[in-house]
Amino acid sequence: MQFQQLRYFVAVAETRHFTRAAEQVLVAQPSLSQQIRSLERELGAELFHRTRGGSTLTDAGQALLPLARRILADAESARLAVQETVQLRRGRVRLGAPPSLCTSLVPDVLRAYRARHPGVELVVREGGSRDLVRILADGGLDLALIIPPPAGEAAGLDVTELLSEDLVLVSADRAGRRPARIADLRERPLVMFREGYDLRETTVAACRAAGFEPRFAVEGGEMDAVLGFVRAGLGPAVLPGMVAARSGLAVTPFAAPGPGRTIAVAHGRELPLTHAAAALRATLLSHLADADRAGALPPGTRLLPARPGPASHPGPPGDGRSRGVDAGGGLG
Structure with missing residues (x-):
């Protein structure tokens, strides 16, 4: 049973005429009739009483009609839901970040993202970098801002260094x-x-x-x-x-060389980012680039140059950048 067959069936049931139904669904009448006959063979019952003046539903057709309408309505709802998700009118992003970034960088980025995509649900999880790396690897987060872990602990992650601070x-x-x-x-x-x-x-x-x-x-x-x-x-x-x-x-x-840290954004390599998560990553990169151009980064905070690297997500051109990793950290 195919959606197309059900659509043709509902059109004939509503117009009570094969030719008018074919015109309504923009298909040749012989093709529509062939699909209806195929549906009847599959179901093992005739769906229409065919007469010269038109067609009326059999008992089997009467039983199928409300179910066919429901199936077609559900399929349309599914199509619209996927379309809205792709177009970022809905969706969900799970972002992890250490507390120090949740009180500084993250609010500004989420405000910019929310202004562009108000229908996307945002879930933020505070935690240490080591915990966030583990949760990313387990699929519990879409994106995380982290202190880059040692290379051996970053297996399976796409890590892009953003800032030195x-x-x-x-x-x-x-x-x-x-x-x-x-x-x-x-x-x-x-x-x-x-x-x-x-x-x-x-x-x-x-x-x-x-x-x-x-x-x-x-x-x-x-x-x-x-x-x-x-x-x-x-x-x-x-x-x-x-x-x-x-x-x-x-x-x-502090006088140079003082203590510092590197901030990176990471996500799992196994699955591509959702459209909503890729858009959040792009918003983060755009926000930092704009702040750097405007001289609005705090003193001692430097935007790191991009290096070509592996990327496993959709996004704007130049969005898939990855750099090396260095020492890891906890909650900070």
């Missing part, structure tokens, strides 16, 4: 007139994130490389808590430049 020192005091050094933190107890944040691991590693173990004034906070503790004067914290720029706190850059 300096880390800065924030405090409730006035910003220092000279750049800070990691060694300056030896005598300054820090407000520190809880374990699992890559910012904690990066800060501790930088202090140890400078020859000392950092001291904590207070530790264990999430991003909002750390900012609140710094505002309360409990101590300084090391933060990404994008977060610091929005914090309202005094910002002191």
Whole structure:
């Protein structure tokens, strides 16, 4: 049984005439009659009483008519649903990002995306880069902003490095007139994130490389808590430049070479991105490029040059770029 046969059947049932039905569905009358006869053979019953003046439904035809109309209506609904999804009037995107990006980059990107595609549902999951990489590999996310993992942990992922970002020192005091050094933190107890944040691991590693173990004034906070503790004067914290720029706190850059991190966007290679997810990725890249051209990136944040690389998704020309990967991280 084919949709075309059902469409022809409904047309004959409604017009009660094979010739008029053929004109309605824009097919030759012999072809329509042949398809109806084929449908009757498949069903094992005649569907019409055929007379010189027209055609009327048999009992079998009466039983089939409401079902045929429902099947055709469902098929049309399916066609429209797919068309709306392709045209981004509906859909769903699952985006993962660390908390530091959820408080800085992500809101601006989602606002731009929502303005263009208001019918697409957005689901955001905060997490550490290692967790997000695992969830991506398991198919639980469409896209994720991550600190790139080591190459061995990125198997099965398309990873595109986007930004390099300096880390800065924030405090409730006035910003220092000279750049800070990691060694300056030896005598300054820090407000520190809880374990699992890559910012904690990066800060501790930088202090140890400078020859000392950092001291904590207070530790264990999430991003909002750390900012609140710094505002309360409990101590300084090391933060990404994008977060610091929005914090309202005094910002002191580190002298070169200071600590920093790389931000990338990733998705699984096994399945192509949905149209909605590919559009979000394109919006992210466009937003960063526009901010870079306008000089609106925070100080110490640099857009990385694109390199040709593997891509496994639909998107605008030049959208499938991938770069190498470096050290991974946690929640930061």
